[in-house]
Amino acid sequence: MFEVRKKSPVSNARTGLLHTYHGIISTPVFMPVGTAGTVKGVLQRDLKQEIDARIILGNTYHLYLRPGTDVLSCSGGIHKFMNWDRPILTDSGGYQVFSLSENRKLSEEGAHFRSHIDGSAHTFTPESVVDIQRIIGADIIMAFDECTPYPCDYDYAKESMDLTHRWLDRAVKRFENTEDLYGFRQFLFPIVQGSVYDDLRKQSAEYIAAAGMPGNAIGGLSVGEPTEIIYAMIDIVNSILPEDKPRYLMGVGTPVNILEAIDLGIDMFDCVIPTRNGRNGMIYTSEGIINIKNKKWSKDFSPIDEKGPSHVSHYYSKAYLRHLIISGELLGAQIASIHNLAFYLWLLDEARRHIEEGDFNNWKNQMIVALANRI
């Protein structure tokens, strides 16, 4: 499924190719988040033409609640349903176990939760989450885990990690005893947990690596802990996860986070920042971060990002985008989302290019200065 193409001589950064039925993905890759079968505010056409997203995310929890497995099954799977013929990865709902924690209870069997939509009671088990993801039909599916909060005491983190491991065994078994439903092979990725504890992360990485899945994910990071800890955990885990398989850092992050994580050997990323923060007025440019709602842009009629990677980046002015976002106009959210996603994809394109050319670290260090800049 995965081949490493080029490794940085001075760090763990590498490029690779990820083969799926719906296409080959160059890594490192950023995957726009499309929780409910849509990258919020962005047409599939723009995802392809403007942003050139190679793979996007969906979410098991959200799709299961709405439209539900019946509709998804009848539609012929998520690709047909949303008319997206490139790869898709679905998250298992493990993050919702964390973010909707007030509405759920965990047991050995699984997670018992109430729908945030209508309050109805449901249970996710490692098995049912595989079944649902068979029906959704993404190319890459995730094992059901518990994403621990931060802070999280050691005993809880260990118990939770062990539970995630037991759930993984059950998920793998179910996965191996069931078939794909739409005529192409799906891949199951397990998830490393262990909170912020070195020894737990190490144990978890060993356990996950031993499962022998075609790719591995790191979860439970970027939930409020300092960034230094994120990097430290990635470093520990990546020293154990096999090099010949893709490593997916779930939910991360800022452009700077991503460059640092690439340096530590991560291949896949997803994050809501470009879309959500974009909707809320934060615009990423090669010059730095803009809060487009700030008054100082009200009469700045220069392009959103002169060197920006998408059509919208130079077609619309800062002043116009500010007006749209401040007015709550839908077009503002749309432009900001397209621009930010295109920026993220551009950043990853550049990262790949510089890894291939062998000067990733110099480039990265320059970029980090510019990217952290607030203008």
Place this chain on the structure above:
RNA sequence: GGGGAGAUACCAAAGUGGCCAACUGGGGCAGACUGUAAAUCUGCUGUCGAAUGACUUCGUAGGUUCGAAUCCUGCUCUCCCCA
């Protein structure tokens, strides 16, 4: 011409003797957001100050009172009804 209602901060609008520098909403300004319960949430919004605080405000000019956005009198303006 007669009768009635009202004037509160950028806007709208509460408050009708001390707990009022003044509820609340909007607007404005700033911040947050990391496997999306988020087109969301938080803070500030009379002046000066980092802050304790000081100073100036509720159409306007006076008055009553220990104390007034609130009570009284004159004035100015606005709106409604009848002729």
